[in-house]
Amino acid sequence: MRLALVHARFGTLELLRYPSFSAPTLALPAVFFVFFALPRAGGREAVLLASFAAYAVLSVAFFQFGVGIATDRARPWETYVRTLPVGAGARMAARALSAIVFAAASVGVVVVVAVPTTSPDIDLPAWGRLAVALAAGSVPFTLLGIALGYWLPAKGALPVANILYLTLSYAGGLWTGPTGLPHAVERVVGVLPTRQWGDVLWSAVLGRGWPIGHWLALAGYAVVFGVLGVWGYRRDEGQRFR
Numbered sequence: 001m002r003l004a005l006v007h008a009r010f011g012t013l014e015l016l017r018y019p020s021f022s023a024p025t026l027a028l029p030a031v032f033f034v035f036f037a038l039p040r041a042g043g044r045e046a047v048l049l050a051s052f053a054a055y056a057v058l059s060v061a062f063f064q065f066g067v068g069i070a071t072d073r074a075r076p077w078e079t080y081v082r083t084l085p086v087g088a089g090a091r092m093a094a095r096a097l098s099a100i101v102f103a104a105a106s107v108g109v110v111v112v113v114a115v116p117t118t119s120p121d122i123d124l125p126a127w128g129r130l131a132v133a134l135a136a137g138s139v140p141f142t143l144l145g146i147a148l149g150y151w152l153p154a155k156g157a158l159p160v161a162n163i164l165y166l167t168l169s170y171a172g173g174l175w176t177g178p179t180g181l182p183h184a185v186e187r188v189v190g191v192l193p194t195r196q197w198g199d200v201l202w203s204a205v206l207g208r209g210w211p212i213g214h215w216l217a218l219a220g221y222a223v224v225f226g227v228l229g230v231w232g233y234r235r236d237e238g239q240r241f242r
Contacts, residue, residue, distance in 0.1 A: 004090045008097035015064070015098065025063065026106050029056035030113040036175045038117060044177050045120035046205040049111065050130055051174045054201055056106035057134055058169060058194070061141040062148070062161045064099045069149025070157030073236060082237070092146070099142070107134065122205050129204035137197040140218055143225035144193075150232030168194040178202055193221045 016022050029052050037048040072078045081091075114120060122130070145161075152160055169175060171185055172194025181189065189195045196217040203210055 004093040004097065006094075008094040011094055012098040012101055015102070021063075022102070025059055025102055026109050029053075029059060029106055030109045032175065033110055033113055034117075037114070040176075040180065041118045045114070045118040046122050046126070047177045047202050049114040049118070049120045049122070050133075050201040050205045051177055051198060052110050052114070053107045053130070053134060054137070054194075054197060055169050055174045056110050057103045057138045058141055058165060058174070060099050060103040060106065061138060061145040062165045063145075064102060065095065065142055065145030066148035066152070066161045067157045068095070069146060070152050070154045073149070074154040096142070103138070120205070123207075126205050126207060130201065133197075133200045133204045136215075137200055137218055140193055140222035140225050141197075143222055143229050147225050147228035147232050150229060150236050168192060171195070173198045193218065196221075 033052040037052060041048055148161060171189045172192050173181055174194060196214045199214045200210060
């Protein structure tokens with residue numbers, strides 16, 4: 001655990017020294033909230049706040065894990081680190097701890113912008129449920145980011161991550177809420193992991209029950225993406241040290 005904490009500390013400091021990463025990660029979801037949520041917030045303030053909070057977490061999952069891992073793999077330093085007596089679990093835990101810091105900060109910026117501008121009607125228990133839904137629901141997307149990081153080369157990771165990130169965010173309703181999508185899109189988005197996550201988040205802030213089906217779907221996606229991530233890691237290790 002100590003090694004994971006040390007690695008997380010230096011990994012976080014490294015990212016903070018790159019404003020081109022840290023500034024967009026923290027600010028972009030709040031900027032999108034201003035552009036897309038404020039004009040249509042009437043009566044849906046809580047739903048849109050939850051949606052863009054998830055969008056903030058999603059950006060960290062795709063870019064800090066997906067693009068970050070793919071970029072690290074292309075560096076000679078990564079080959080050296082892989083020869084040290086530090087297990088992959090400690091390094092992944094460190095990356096996860098660093099991601100939690102950025103995700104929490106990005107969500108905080110969305111909340112700071114959303115609360116005074118839209119006054120969402122969210123009571124204290126709903127805030128707690130939202131936090132649980134954000135943390136638990138982020139797991140499959142973090143695993144998807146890890147899978148992308150180990151399967152894609154450094155030059156391909158950024159465009160693929162962008163396409164998936166924007167497509168899943170929009171089609172899952174994270175920019176519009178559950179009723180703001182075109183009818184043609186609405187008919188096919190029910191199977192997307194972001195839509196399953198959105199339904200959990202919207203239920204959290206609206207004080208509704210959590211249908212077990214949404215959680216089971218997210219768990220299923222987590223298993224699939226986790227298998228892809230482990231497979232990609234072992235594939236990369238086999239190519240690097242054979």
